[in-house]
Amino acid sequence: MNKTDYDVVVIGAGLLGVATAYHIKRNNENLKMMIVDKAASAGAGNTAQSAAMYRDTFSSEVNLQLSSTTVNFFKHVQNEMGVDLSLRDITYLWLMDRQQFEKNKSAIETMLENKIRIEILKKDDIKEKIPELVTDFDDNSEAQMLGLRNIDFGILGYDCGELDADKITRDFYETEFKKMGGETRYSTQITELVLEPEEEKLGIPGEPVGWQKKKIGSAVTSDGKIITSQTFIVATGAWSNELLLPLGINSQVMPLKKYIFRVQHNRLSGFLDNEFFNEEKTTPFFIFPVHGIHVKPVKYNNSIWIGGGSVVGKPFIITNPNKVKEETNPLDDTEANPRDYEFDRYLILSEYLPILKDLPLTNSWAGFYAMNTIDKNPVIFKPIGIKGLQVVTAGSGSGIMKADAIGRIAEALYQNKEVAELYGGVSFKVSRLGLKNRDVDKEFFVI
Numbered sequence: 001m002n003k004t005d006y007d008v009v010v011i012g013a014g015l016l017g018v019a020t021a022y023h024i025k026r027n028n029e030n031l032k033m034m035i036v037d038k039a040a041s042a043g044a045g046n047t048a049q050s051a052a053m054y055r056d057t058f059s060s061e062v063n064l065q066l067s068s069t070t071v072n073f074f075k076h077v078q079n080e081m082g083v084d085l086s087l088r089d090i091t092y093l094w095l096m097d098r099q100q101f102e103k104n105k106s107a108i109e110t111m112l113e114n115k116i117r118i119e120i121l122k123k124d125d126i127k128e129k130i131p132e133l134v135t136d137f138d139d140n141s142e143a144q145m146l147g148l149r150n151i152d153f154g155i156l157g158y159d160c161g162e163l164d165a166d167k168i169t170r171d172f173y174e175t176e177f178k179k180m181g182g183e184t185r186y187s188t189q190i191t192e193l194v195l196e197p198e199e200e201k202l203g204i205p206g207e208p209v210g211w212q213k214k215k216i217g218s219a220v221t222s223d224g225k226i227i228t229s230q231t232f233i234v235a236t237g238a239w240s241n242e243l244l245l246p247l248g249i250n251s252q253v254m255p256l257k258k259y260i261f262r263v264q265h266n267r268l269s270g271f272l273d274n275e276f277f278n279e280e281k282t283t284p285f286f287i288f289p290v291h292g293i294h295v296k297p298v299k300y301n302n303s304i305w306i307g308g309g310s311v312v313g314k315p316f317i318i319t320n321p322n323k324v325k326e327e328t329n330p331l332d333d334t335e336a337n338p339r340d341y342e343f344d345r346y347l348i349l350s351e352y353l354p355i356l357k358d359l360p361l362t363n364s365w366a367g368f369y370a371m372n373t374i375d376k377n378p379v380i381f382k383p384i385g386i387k388g389l390q391v392v393t394a395g396s397g398s399g400i401m402k403a404d405a406i407g408r409i410a411e412a413l414y415q416n417k418e419v420a421e422l423y424g425g426v427s428f429k430v431s432r433l434g435l436k437n438r439d440v441d442k443e444f445f446v447i
């Protein structure tokens, strides 16, 4: 075997990349490893743009195992290992009309069977606990034009909440990785993964040709340097296609732009101060009955973060792999479009929460889901026929809450193990998140 600079290079220092690097290094301390990222620090990509919410209110086995083991590990990191992650169970409240409730009934039963701590709230209870919320629109023609649904029920998830994505990325995974001797290199973009013959080069034009066995021998950086490694792990999230498509690898990632809008005003303080739901004495994270619009309460500065909204007709952004060296990459664009608030989310939300009427937008930003459009779950695989390459991507909209499990599954795959052990001793078949024998059960708890 030729001598390489590294045993393992992880490309991408988002939460999935650092979790993967940490678990591989923890189980193989002697490996020479490096994380490389085009940003100036870890977690500066879509991890930084995220709302960083977590939940266990899922009906599918895969979602439940990935998220609950991850969140339990994060709680262990914070409570037993003493790393402050600002993790708080502020609860989730899924608001729905009668029709949505009926549709979700069997999923709710599955969650109760799985001992997920949820409570069903009826309309009167919701109105009493959150007087700011409007629940009925039968006589409101504007609301009907907007397609609003009444609020008849709420599903309250107790073991759901928020954490600081930057803290788990940098204060835990990256810090621990470095303590074990792992290296990091930032402000370094990988522009190409170089396909080579697995054996000696023969000097044939266009090597490696069809019959030759292939490997990734090296990576080229934007400043023209070459990094060699036995294994490269591509954990570049929404940017995955840029390195993989030129190699004929389809990771199923479709980048989808998502906005977060922030409204901060003293008028919100009474609404945010609520004694009924959690120890933080704040209103829960709300999911409204239309278009997955959600509101995250940020009590300490009287603000709310508004996310979600209809994605029908919204484009996936495909970048040209041959042009990634260019300065403006649309996937680096973190600007939100305020008109999407003014003419869409605001019109809907101010009907449900009139307290928002006429309050100005104080901030907004955007990021990209690395969306797996088939089942919205991560994709972890070794491409067939190319040695020295592994892919860990497609966090979709839930990569934060599943990150530790993803890191452990990626580590098991690196070691060619069939089964990964998730936090708490939960066994997970590695191939379930691969492409060839993928086995992700359908999620039924969707509004």
Ligand SMILES: Cc1cc2nc3c(=O)[nH]c(=O)nc-3n(C[C@H](O)[C@H](O)[C@H](O)COP(=O)(O)OP(=O)(O)OC[C@H]3O[C@@H](n4cnc5c(N)ncnc54)[C@H](O)[C@@H]3O)c2cc1C
Binding pocket: 011, 012, 013, 014, 015, 016, 017, 036, 037, 038, 039, 042, 043, 044, 045, 046, 047, 048, 049, 050, 051, 052, 053, 054, 188, 189, 190, 191, 235, 236, 237, 238, 239, 242, 243, 258, 259, 260, 307, 366, 367, 368, 369, 370, 393, 394, 395, 396, 397, 398, 399, 400, 401, 402
């Ligand atoms: C608006 C929004 C809200 C979200 N809310 C939630 C939520 O509440 N809960 C939840 O669980 N998830 C949420 N998510 C999803 C979550 O943020 C992602 O699933 C997760 O952060 C993905 O991590 P990652 O490491 O795969 O990607 P990223 O954090 O994007 O990391 C990829 C890294 O690769 C680097 N990179 C890319 N190309 C190259 C290259 N060629 N060379 C070197 N480096 C490169 C980038 O700089 C980046 O740092 C949200 C996402 C968005 C956009």
